[in-house]
Amino acid sequence: MPNFSDRVERISISGIREVFEAAGDDAINLGLGQPDFPTPDHARRAAVDAIEAGKADAYTENKGTRSLREAIAEKHRTDQGIDLDPSNVIATAGGSEALHVALEAHVDDGDEVLIPDPGFVSYDALTKLTGAEPVPVPLRDDLTIDPAAIEAAITDDTEAFVVNSPGNPTGAVSSEDDVREFARIADEHDVLCVSDEVYEYTVFDGDHRSPMEFSETDNVVVINSASKLFSMTGWRLGWVYGSAERVDRMLRVHQYAQACASAPAQYAAEAALRGDRGIVDEMTASFERRRDLLLDGFDDIGIDCPTPQGAFYAMPRVPEGFVDECLDRGVVVVPGEAFGEGGRGHARISYATDESELREALDVMADAYEAAK
Numbered sequence: 001m002p003n004f005s006d007r008v009e010r011i012s013i014s015g016i017r018e019v020f021e022a023a024g025d026d027a028i029n030l031g032l033g034q035p036d037f038p039t040p041d042h043a044r045r046a047a048v049d050a051i052e053a054g055k056a057d058a059y060t061e062n063k064g065t066r067s068l069r070e071a072i073a074e075k076h077r078t079d080q081g082i083d084l085d086p087s088n089v090i091a092t093a094g095g096s097e098a099l100h101v102a103l104e105a106h107v108d109d110g111d112e113v114l115i116p117d118p119g120f121v122s123y124d125a126l127t128k129l130t131g132a133e134p135v136p137v138p139l140r141d142d143l144t145i146d147p148a149a150i151e152a153a154i155t156d157d158t159e160a161f162v163v164n165s166p167g168n169p170t171g172a173v174s175s176e177d178d179v180r181e182f183a184r185i186a187d188e189h190d191v192l193c194v195s196d197e198v199y200e201y202t203v204f205d206g207d208h209r210s211p212m213e214f215s216e217t218d219n220v221v222v223i224n225s226a227s228k229l230f231s232m233t234g235w236r237l238g239w240v241y242g243s244a245e246r247v248d249r250m251l252r253v254h255q256y257a258q259a260c261a262s263a264p265a266q267y268a269a270e271a272a273l274r275g276d277r278g279i280v281d282e283m284t285a286s287f288e289r290r291r292d293l294l295l296d297g298f299d300d301i302g303i304d305c306p307t308p309q310g311a312f313y314a315m316p317r318v319p320e321g322f323v324d325e326c327l328d329r330g331v332v333v334v335p336g337e338a339f340g341e342g343g344r345g346h347a348r349i350s351y352a353t354d355e356s357e358l359r360e361a362l363d364v365m366a367d368a369y370e371a372a373k
């Protein structure tokens with residue numbers, strides 16, 4: 001057997017894919033983590049124009065083109081009032097690489113990284129790849145991230161904690177009070193807060209807030225991405241920002257692992273950031289309608305589900321066997337434990353699918369629920 005690194009042997013391929021593969025081709029897939037909208041035309045056009053003009057043939061600056069980073073800084077100034085200098089931004093291959101460079105630059109063997117449980121699958125895997133220990137932190141019953149639980153889990157070995165609002169797999173949105181607490185914890189305990197904000201634009205009630213707005217130190221780095229903001233998952237364009245010193249260290253990882261984000265994708269993302277945001281409002285309104293449809297359906301069936309306030313996921317409480325009963329009937333949903341032990345007893349339902357399919361899926365879920373309960 002080849003000699004693999006201990007680090008890579010600690011992780012395995014995400015269980016979510018296996019669920020998709022087990023489903024037939026005509027199954028209704030409520031497992032996908034991507035918006036079902038096309039990338040805005042003006043973003044596609046900008047990439048085509050850049051390619052045709054020969055502007056996308058060469059490496060860009062390692063951090064990304066100056067004009068993309070200016071557009072990102074402008075976005076965060078306008079949306080959140082954050083005074084962000086373009087030199088403090090690195091454009092990455094999606095939010096995924098942004099998470100990777102953030103963790104790789106800050107944590108070592110033996111360090112602990114607190115991650116929400118259930119939480120996005122990459123937090124656990126990327127932490128293990130750095131050699132550090134992921135420490136799952138339970139959510140509240142309403143599936144929001146609990147600052148008190150984070151604070152209680154901090155030890156001398158804690159180097160960082162990850163927060164994610166709006167959340168995957170929960171759809172939960174942290175209140176301003178909680179977000180202020182994340183910032184306070186990072187400041188007072190001198191630990192890094194990695195704030196994953198890739199679903200920032202998909203908030204139905206209230207506003208998205210970032211710990212970066214409230215921290216009085218430089219102990220926050222923010223992950224964001226064009227993937228979910230502008231329905232551009234295939235383009236692989238995200239970004240990370242933080243203090244100059246932190247960006248310098250993250251750039252060392254990014255420079256050697258990636259050189260720079262894909263140039264055509266950088267032009268497309270810049271156009272999306274600078275362009276008309278009508279599509280974003282349309283997507284959010286549509287996700288909200290579908291959330292309501294799903295929750296009404298759950299009510300009728302008798303399925304208990306904390307109300308998701310953002311993203312496009314719901315995480316109802318379901319009996320054991322529910323996921324398999326759904327699969328047998330041609331509806332793919334993801335078992336909650338794919339996102340950590342804390343997800344057990346739940347399923348993650350992505351409602352980024354059209355309303356008629358959702359209605360059909362609800363009929364199936366009603367039968368599956370009866371069969372499993």
Ligand code: PLP
Nearest residue numbers: 033094095096120168225227238
């Ligand atoms: N963070 C969260 C919470 C996610 O759900 C995802 C993707 O599903 C990502 C980060 C990574 O996004 P991407 O690499 O497509 O930008």
